[in-house]
Amino acid sequence: MSKITRHRLPTISCPHCGARSMVRTSEELDNLVREIRFTCSDEECNHSFLAQLSIIRTIRPSGKPNPKVHLPVANPQLCGPKPRHANDDTPEPANDVGVTPPPAEITMSG
Numbered sequence: 001m002s003k004i005t006r007h008r009l010p011t012i013s014c015p016h017c018g019a020r021s022m023v024r025t026s027e028e029l030d031n032l033v034r035e036i037r038f039t040c041s042d043e044e045c046n047h048s049f050l051a052q053l054s055i056i057r058t059i060r061p062s063g064k065p066n067p068k069v070h071l072p073v074a075n076p077q078l079c080g081p082k083p084r085h086a087n088d089d090t091p092e093p094a095n096d097v098g099v100t101p102p103p104a105e106i107t108m109s110g
């Protein structure tokens with residue numbers, strides 16, 4: 001079952017004339033996808049179109065996770081323990097900061 005509601009939703013330009021479009025209605029298709037009906041604000045154009053707003057990735061995990069929701073994680077380092085890779089044994093330094101230069105060559109005279 002879906003419900004039609006009027007909320008403040010992101011706007012999008014009309015693909016034909018580039019004018020600002022106005023949200024007419026929006027319908028929740030499921031907990032990840034919402035369909036939004038837009039109408040162009042340019043009366044001469046008057047284009048009416050549907051757009052979809054979909055949730056595609058997790059940025060920060062929910063404190064109240066729904067077991068039915070399975071979203072890819074945008075940045076795994078921000079979400080839970082860092083995944084271990086096979087080549088984690090010898091991490092390369094990100095840059096040369098902190099790397100001790102090799103000892104100067106000692107020249108013996110005499």
Ligand SMILES: [Zn+2]
Binds near residue numbers: 015016017040041047
């Ligand atoms: Zn238009």
